[in-house]
Amino acid sequence: MSVEDGIDFAIIELFFFAYRDFTSDPDQILADYGFGRAHHRVLHFVNRRPGLTVAELLDVLKITKQSLARVLKQLIDTDHVVQLQGPRDRRQRELYPTAKGRALALALARPQSRRIRAALEDSSATERALVERFLEAMVNPELRAQIDVGSAKMSGKSHGEH
Amino acid sequence: MSVEDGIDFAIIELFFFAYRDFTSDPDQILADYGFGRAHHRVLHFVNRRPGLTVAELLDVLKITKQSLARVLKQLIDTDHVVQLQGPRDRRQRELYPTAKGRALALALARPQSRRIRAALEDSSATERALVERFLEAMVNPELRAQIDVGSAKMSGKSHGEH
DNA sequence: AAATTACGTCAATAGTACTGACATAATCTC
DNA sequence: GAGATTATGTCAGTACTATTGACGTAATTT
Numbered sequence: 001m002s003v004e005d006g007i008d009f010a011i012i013e014l015f016f017f018a019y020r021d022f023t024s025d026p027d028q029i030l031a032d033y034g035f036g037r038a039h040h041r042v043l044h045f046v047n048r049r050p051g052l053t054v055a056e057l058l059d060v061l062k063i064t065k066q067s068l069a070r071v072l073k074q075l076i077d078t079d080h081v082v083q084l085q086g087p088r089d090r091r092q093r094e095l096y097p098t099a100k101g102r103a104l105a106l107a108l109a110r111p112q113s114r115r116i117r118a119a120l121e122d123s124s125a126t127e128r129a130l131v132e133r134f135l136e137a138m139v140n141p142e143l144r145a146q147i148d149v150g151s152a153k154m155s156g157k158s159h160g161e162h
Numbered sequence: 163m164s165v166e167d168g169i170d171f172a173i174i175e176l177f178f179f180a181y182r183d184f185t186s187d188p189d190q191i192l193a194d195y196g197f198g199r200a201h202h203r204v205l206h207f208v209n210r211r212p213g214l215t216v217a218e219l220l221d222v223l224k225i226t227k228q229s230l231a232r233v234l235k236q237l238i239d240t241d242h243v244v245q246l247q248g249p250r251d252r253r254q255r256e257l258y259p260t261a262k263g264r265a266l267a268l269a270l271a272r273p274q275s276r277r278i279r280a281a282l283e284d285s286s287a288t289e290r291a292l293v294e295r296f297l298e299a300m301v302n303p304e305l306r307a308q309i310d311v312g313s314a315k316m317s318g319k320s321h322g323e324h
Numbered sequence: 325a326a327a328t329t330a331c332g333t334c335a336a337t338a339g340t341a342c343t344g345a346c347a348t349a350a351t352c353t354c
Numbered sequence: 355g356a357g358a359t360t361a362t363g364t365c366a367g368t369a370c371t372a373t374t375g376a377c378g379t380a381a382t383t384t
């Protein structure tokens with residue numbers, strides 16, 4: 001079981017190594033743009049949930065608005081993200097990726113996706129589902145609502161350019 | 163399959179959320195000591211591989227010695243880690259946890275371990291092995307040597323105070 | 325004896341995060 | 355409609371983790 005003193009050092013460590021290398025892929029690309037991981041995270045979620053508001057983004061990232069400000073401003077200034085006034089509530093700013101932003105988000109996701117594919121190479125659909133279930137179970141229960149496994153709810157995709 | 167454009171957004175995102183919450187557990191405890199995540203990582207590996215040298219630690223953490231310096235110094239000053247002159251090569255500094263250091267490492271690992279246990283609650287040994295294999299496969303192949311799943315090689319455990 | 329290695333340290337900088345405070349516009353509530 | 359609340363933006367100050375580059379010392383290797 002590789003558990004010692006009831007402490008699961010094996011998985012704790014594997015998780016560290018796995019995440020370290022998982023995030024190292026996009027880091028290379030980001031450096032070319034003068035961006036960091038924070039930009040990646042913002043761009044990822046704007047791309048995944050086009051039209052989400054600033055408040056929603058803060059909630060997903062679990063950072064403060066002051067932390068988001070610089071990063072978001074840079075993404076807007078470099079034409080990766082645009083803000084639109086909320087239709088229902090004009091105080092809100094809906095965030096959308098531009099074509100440029102979508103392209104970068106995709107470029108960043110590609111090597112990560114490749115790594116995942118390689119890791120699941122000989123895995124069945126059942127095994128893949130098991131890994132997904134494990135990762136989901138590692139998330140705080142109250143926060144699982146944030147997860148959007150892509151099936152329903154998010155039709156994204158066809159949002160035009162803005 | 164929840165794959166879109168050949169990009170595995172589902173697992174990319176799950177990995178982000180899982181790691182975010184996984185690291186949030188120890189963060190609370192660390193704050194009480196005025197420590198950060200860097201201290202946690204150092205303490206973890208010193209505890210796991212007692213006697214490892216500074217160079218080995220740098221290699222595992224993939225940071226520079228200047229980054230390590232401050233954090234390691236604090237852990238030494240607060241009596242969580244001790245340095246011993248290398249027996250073969252007196253230039254080397256072997257790092258060992260003190261009893262205090264081991265206690266903190268354990269305290270930090272406990273909530274993470276609890277989270278993992280909960281996530282694997284209804285899982286068989288086979289399923290657990292599958293998750294381990296997935297995480298290991300996510301690590302860069304050249305770096306898998308760093309992993310030490312606890313079975314062999316590392317007898318740690320019985321090192322006395324130093 | 326000279327080169328290399330392991331480690332420590334000083335200085336300057338960058339990226340990401342935080343708290344606290346204040347401003348503006350829009351919406352909600354009484 | 356007046357006042358409270360909400361969504362967002364911004365300014366100032368600080369902390370933590372990380373970087374590069376440079377230099378020093380002691381020990382080992384060549």
